[in-house]
Amino acid sequence: MRTMGGEQVAEAVAGAVALLRTAADRDWRGMRAGRLDWDCRYTAEHVADDLIAYAGQLAGRATEGYVPFGITLEEAAGNEDVLQVIETTGALLAATVRTTPPEVRAFHPSPFRSADREGFAAMGITEVLLHTHDIAEGLGLVHEPPAELCTDLLTRIFPHVRPGADPWRTLLWATGRGDLPGRAPVTEWRWCNNLxxxxxxxxxxxxxxxxxxxxxxxxxxxxxxxxxxxxxxxxxxxxxxxxxxxxxxxxxxxxxxxxxxxxxxxxxxxxxxxxxxxxxxxxxxxxxxxxxxxxxxxxxxxxxxxxxxxxxxxxxxxxxxxxxxxxxxxxxxxxxxxxxxxxxxxxxxxxxxxxxxxxxxx
Missing domain, CATH: 3.40.630.30 (Gcn5-related N-acetyltransferase (GNAT))
Incomplete structure (x- = not known):
């Protein structure tokens, strides 16, 4: 079966950065990111923070809670600098996933208080895809990730979500970012790592x-x-x-x-x-x-x-x-x-x- 690993993390990050780089000269602080209350710049920084946090949890084998650290960008960092940080933190998560044994689990609260390397890869990729969508929506860009990658996410950390004909649209609906015919809007959501x-x-x-x-x-x-x-x-x-x-x-x-x-x-x-x-x-x-x-x-x-x-x-x-x-x-x-x-x-x-x-x- 197709695994969820470092290769998929790198694929998602590369696709996101390539798209956002086409608008790196725009004012990201002045644009709201889709349906979020955040601006596009803050949302991009959040992606980098998620990626390094997941790498840290998995590499440090944290079992009782979140490792208490984060990243802070330099005051003068521009949009291109943020994209470079996303590339770097994505590479760190990809490397950590590749080198972590399959039996290792580290703390994550949703919903059974742990995840393995596939779970952390899937959560990192989900953050990348969804927040790239948010930023792209704010900047007027079109974001369409690979259907196979979206299916991988749905079948691993959204097992409670009925699959749909279009995996990307299903993922957007399941996370409160879109509508699907015959399904009520989603106002609260969470992913679900295996127990x-x-x-x-x-x-x-x-x-x-x-x-x-x-x-x-x-x-x-x-x-x-x-x-x-x-x-x-x-x-x-x-x-x-x-x-x-x-x-x-x-x-x-x-x-x-x-x-x-x-x-x-x-x-x-x-x-x-x-x-x-x-x-x-x-x-x-x-x-x-x-x-x-x-x-x-x-x-x-x-x-x-x-x-x-x-x-x-x-x-x-x-x-x-x-x-x-x-x-x-x-x-x-x-x-x-x-x-x-x-x-x-x-x-x-x-x-x-x-x-x-x-x-x-x-």
């Missing part, structure tokens, strides 16, 4: 629509899999996630997670929810492992961690699971994770023919 739930030997990494698209099509979803690839159940779950995303009803925290082994970074299975909690607070969970990783307690460990995360949410009263009656190995996993056999109607969906239901209550 990661830690366990002892594993991390449970939330699957983005970008990764789900690749997994459902037979790819690796951007993960290095033990044993040659994911089990079919993980691919089927990715397909369900993708359908929810395309319908605009996907809630990322109640989606699919890949179980990644801390020791070597290899993915060993998939686990996730069948949807958001129902009106009674019940949420159903499912899981599978690659054959090469079975018998080592990974499913039990992951199930305990993800169930505990779910039960800590106010809207959840119980986590439920169903398994085939003859699948005693799966039933043993559920019991070891603290689940108990449930009456047919007390579990989400109940017991069907040939199935047994288990639940774990908060």
């Amino acid at each position: 990661v739930v830690p366990a002892e030997r594993l991390t449970l990494q939330g699957v983005t629509p970008a990764a789900a698209t690749d997994l459902a099509a037979g790819g690796d979803g951007g993960f290095a899999w033990a044993g040659g690839g994911p089990f079919q159940g993980t691919r089927d779950a990715a397909g369900m996630l993708l359908k929810a995303y395309e319908a605009g009803v996907h809630r990322p925290e109640w989606g699919v997670f890949v179980l990644v082994r801390r020791a070597d970074g290899h993915a060993v299975g998939g686990m996730g929810f069948h949807g958001a909690p129902d009106e009674d607070g019940r949420v159903e969970i499912g899981y599978d492992l690659v054959e090469a990783a079975r018998g080592r307690g990974y499913a039990t460990e992951g199930l305990r961690a993800l169930s505990a995360w779910a039960l800590a949410r106010e809207e959840v009263t119980s986590v439920c699971a169903t398994t085939d009656r003859e699948n005693t190995a799966s039933q043993a996993v559920l019991v070891r994770a603290g689940f108990t056999r449930a009456a047919g109607e007390s579990a989400a969906g109940g017991e069907g023919a040939g199935q047994v239901a288990y639940e774990l209550r908060g």
Whole structure:
């Protein structure tokens, strides 16, 4: 699958600077930047500040909050100087993304308090594209970034936004900068980095629509899999996630997670929810492992961690699971994770023919 990395950061910055350079001789302080309350000059400086801030967060491995620093331009700096600073800070973010291991996460508040290198790349690119649009609108320029790049952003940090026919127009609408037929105007927005739930030997990494698209099509979803690839159940779950995303009803925290082994970074299975909690607070969970990783307690460990995360949410009263009656190995996993056999109607969906239901209550 196409990665979101330093190359894309450099691409976005180069396109933005090339466009804005055509109007560097204009009065940016005297022009309002699109729908913002900022002028074009301040908005350009803000882009540079965002880029260096994201590079600093990722390079410094900040985990508890923002690194308390920023940049200050010289008093006599002109518009061309600002563009040079954007190029420089963009290069720093691109280099940081390229050299940061995939498992590293650093603090960002929206919405799960951390992001990986792809998340910081995507946030930086989004800032560049959107604020270039704002400045271009104020200066009367036309800004049209590559559709593929916009799709990359939407499928990574806007998983809650139903995709549209035009990715750029969809991104503008999702961030309160434009209109889409049949959709209400957006007045408040945020991006959404994937959720990661830690366990002892594993991390449970939330699957983005970008990764789900690749997994459902037979790819690796951007993960290095033990044993040659994911089990079919993980691919089927990715397909369900993708359908929810395309319908605009996907809630990322109640989606699919890949179980990644801390020791070597290899993915060993998939686990996730069948949807958001129902009106009674019940949420159903499912899981599978690659054959090469079975018998080592990974499913039990992951199930305990993800169930505990779910039960800590106010809207959840119980986590439920169903398994085939003859699948005693799966039933043993559920019991070891603290689940108990449930009456047919007390579990989400109940017991069907040939199935047994288990639940774990908060």
